[in-house]
Amino acid sequence: MPKPYRIALVTSGRADYGLLKPLWLALEADAEFSPSMIATGSHLVAEQGNTLDFLKNEGITPLYTVDMKISGDSAAALGAASGLGLACFAEFFERHDFDLLVILGDRVEMLAVATAALLNRLPIAHIHGGEATFGMLDDAVRHSLTKLSALHFVAHPVYARRVIQMGEAPQRVFTVGAIGLDNVTQIPRLSVSELSQRTGMDWSKPTILLTYHPVTLNAPSLAYAEMQTVLAAALASDLQILVTMPNIDAGGGQIYQAIIEGQRAAAxxxxxxxxxxxxxxxxxMQHCALLLGNSSSGIIEAASFKKPVVNIGERQLGRLAAKNVCHVTCDTQQILNAINQVSSVDFQQSLADLQNPYGQGESAAKILVELKKINLDDRNGLLKKGFDDxxxxxxQAE
Structure with missing residues (x-):
């Protein structure tokens, strides 16, 4: 039997690790592959919840770390982290002979990772390319990662067309659905009482699940006021609220400050x-009454739970959304009106036949099927991809 292909997966935080986990498990269970996990970015930032410990507790091995030393969310801090990340990953890939690198999404940290891989002639497989998020740096990052990658595993045929439109050969682009839906079908959920015990709140009460990230093409100084606006609307609904941590992006610190102040005032x-x-x-997500904010989970995973979503602002505009999503601007009254709208019996009943446009949760298996068809020994063939016009x-006749 030939040696298994060494596949490296890079995770920069809690969100993309959760999405990569089904692929990790599928690779680990297949004798043709030998996966390694590389943790970087916010996994190594204590203020983000020590998520590296979570990976260790899950028994992920081999587990490598590359510390980009993210010291803040300013442009200067993120730029310095990216520069250090490029140097550290270039040296790391020089020491480790992987056959393929798997990256996901659009985090700015991944530009350093992908550039280091390119310098080391390490082919890249990119997951979730071709999507659009207006108002976000992520758009430029995502499309740049597409051009740095040799293989593309996308979530929807519309996104496949966009990747091809960027000059990628159709035979390198595979529509596999959204990999986060694998978790929806595979991970057992906590009961209401178990979730209540874990979070210290009563989940028998109607609850808003709120996640709001910076809109990174807006001025970072706007983030604090935006979060105050969102919190004011959520609090005016009189529903119980659980807020999760924002990303490490420019403006993330201001959002965090607004959350802490709001929590102290309305504990x-x-x-x-x-x-x-x-x-x-x-x-x-399963036990909440609705999702509020601008997280991709409201666009992608929430439809599988038939949950109403109030999506705020520009961050997710450009992504395909099912009919469970109500789009509003960042205005207190508009948000509150939308919360009331999606909480109505009529709106809830309209979701009874909802189908998730991103698939049914078999993405990891589909990715493995395609990887097994590809000659990963042919590094030159993977790297020299040309431009497909x-x-x-x-x-038009005159």
Missing amino acids: EQLHFVKSLGQQGYLSA LPAPTE
Whole structure:
């Protein structure tokens, strides 16, 4: 039997680790592959909830760390971390002979990882390319990662067309659905009492699950006021609220400050947790009354639970959304009106036949099927991908 292919998966935080976990388990269970996990970014930032310990407790091995030393969310701090990350990952990949690198999404840290891989002639497989998030740095990062990658595993045929539109050959682009839905079908949920015990709040009460991240093409100084606006609307609903930690992006610190101040002022109604873990977050999604904020989980995973979502602002505009999502601007009255709308019996009943446009949760298995068809020994063939032009438009007669 030939030696198994060495596949490296890079995770920069709690969110993408949860999404990569089904693929990790599938690779680990297959004798043709030998996966390694590399933790970087916010996993190594204590203020983000010590999520590296979670990976260790889950028994992920081999587990490597590359510390980018993220010291804040300013442009200077993130730029310095990216520069250090490029140097550290270039040296790391030089010491470890992987056959393929798997990266996911659009975190700015991944640009350093992908550039280091390119310098080391390490082919990249990118998950969740072709998507659009208006108002976000993530858009430029995601499309840049597409061009740095040799293989593309996308969540929807529309996204596959976009990747091809960027010059990627159709035979390198695979529509596999959203990999986060694998967790929806595979991870057992906590009961209401178990979730109540874990979070210290009563989940028999109607609860808003709130996650709000910075809109990174807006001025970071706006983030504090935006979060205050969101919290004011949520509190005015009189529903119980659980708020989760924002990303380490420019403006994340201001959002965190607003959350802490809001929680101190309304401790009985507003609860805050840095990290629920994947099981805890999916359980909260199952038992909540609605999702509020601008997280991709409201666009992708929530439809599988038939949960109403109030999506705020520009961060997720551009992504395909099912009919459970109500889009509003960041305005207290608009948000409150939308909370009342999606809480109505009529709206809830309209979701009875909802189908998730991102699939049914078999993405990891589909990725493995495609990886087994590809000659991972042919590094030159993977790296030298050329540019696949679209057909020229038909000339119009004058």
